[in-house]
Amino acid sequence: MRKPRTLTSTALAAGAVMVLAACGGNPTSSSEGSNGDAASGPTGAEQLYEEVGELSGQERRDRLVELAAEEDGLNLYTSMNADMVDAVTEAFTEAFDIDVSTYRAGSETVLQRILQEQDAGFAGNDVVETNATELMALQQEDVMAQCASPERIAEVPEAGVYDDWVATRFNLFAPSWNVNIINDPPKVWEDLADPKYDGQLALELGDYDWYMALTNYWLEEGKSQEEVDQLWADIVDGAKVVKGHTVMAELMSAGQYGLASSNYTYIVEAAMADGAPLETQPYINPIIARPNGGSCMKTAQNPATAMLFMDWLLEEGQAVLADQAATPSTVQIESELIPVDGQLLLDEGSEWSQRYDDLLSGVETIGG
Template identity: 35%
Template structure:
């Protein structure tokens, strides 16, 4: 169904934070209004104490000790995440089989995960131990003081860019244009981002909340590499949206592409394109449009986690054993210990700078809202 044009979800989440905390998220980490500052220190101390106690153990011995500690905490870990159940489900099943620790998983889109965390902090409700979601939302959560510092020996295998003070890359989402092969012949397929945005007037679909994708291409490709001014680059996106369609959600957008509802999509997730193509859908993404835009999905321990050992156990499992499952789910592992893991090297890619996007979220949300409105059509919603 179609809904009215709306401001992207990340901006709505930012406005919620501003209402809760009296301003926009800043580069300086703050204690949440819910009063988790003191608890955050306690959680950090517990993580440090656990690491000190387990220092020198082998990987297998460390896991066995964490399993025992998690059992003492009650044998349950609460996880909030934006990873689809089709993908997180197998990871949770393997974790529960390996550890006998039960996972309570709340799944929602990244904006709703962020909103729930902010609301729980305001209410001083300690409902979650581990969070996994997109990089920009992870950055906002961190700046609100809702992550504890994390130190784990398993981070050594994660791609260097992906190890931060309070959260670690779990996998890498890749944005890539795709097209319906019934509508676009191989000779008509795009060869550049310029082709994607100018060649298919009226047949292009864009996603309603891809602010970070948009900001990254404007700054790091069209301005930095192609020498455009920022205004020129933004106008290119507005022209692309004019007469096209805007869709709320990457999964819906890619499924509608496969159904022939439009010719080209600008920013579907590569893993979903691969899944549908593998199922026989008439869609294609190769030859790849470079640079690919890569955005990390991260994992972190909540600053008010009740089950700290279980949270560390789950986080370490996701960063080790689960990494080998990700390619089977068409996800790009963050671990370089997995063949093909880390940032893809066979293509030129640009990584979304989550810190920079969040710093200027008001600006980029406003500009992308102008792009969305340039379509002149209502946003297509599920």
């Protein structure tokens, strides 16, 4: 007798909260987002971007420094790792004597946070620096404004320039291996399907962007869908699955497997710097590159500082990024770069994620 009543009242109470939530719009249908703001005309920040955007060269830099001096530091949301962001902000502060407060999280979290804040009309950050997928999402939400100097943007390869944001660095996906176990590393991606790597190859659970880029690359190269499917089946056959790129490198150093299909080169290089018996060069050809970029927020409270930061990151900052084993977006790389298509990721990401998941879970049980 009491049970149903309990459930009913729980439901009623839940209903009450839903009604409350309804006043704020559906919390999960964030796509309408801040369109309201956009319709009501350009923000102060946008006006400033436009005004300074007409300047160039030293004149632009001087004007920004002058304006930034009246602002209150910089709020940066980024998914750069801690070492990198520390180096970048330190160098920026040193150059301009501007304090940077940084919110650091995974790229999905950075996106969620910005969406939540924008939705509530809370201007938390001036600049966002994160992965392509999330930047494409933010571009779709129309909350960013391209603010970097056109001269600098011109230095970035076409694959890194988008409407509202520009690539600042590339994350390179390349095979890496334990030199004590593997002595003939793969030269081209098709080599991963070679049975000689069975039992030694590890794939990462979340690398569906790599999977998407490589599949499309093969298809564009002229392979048939069947051939590509077969390649993937052969790669997955005899492979292990790991979660997390750090664990991937760590277990490989320890000898759990010899070859990682798609680790970030910077993680492997950091491990190598500590003396781990890993190697990632000679790079496979082509390298899959996922652009990471940045942009200014339309709601920035410190728009001049934001602009200054983006200019700087694409100029002097590039060397700082290079020091951190990142691949700066304005520097030419010898290997061919196949960029992960940000727009495609946004549009088809969940399908590719599902397909990659299905592919991996078809992994046959391998003997221990």
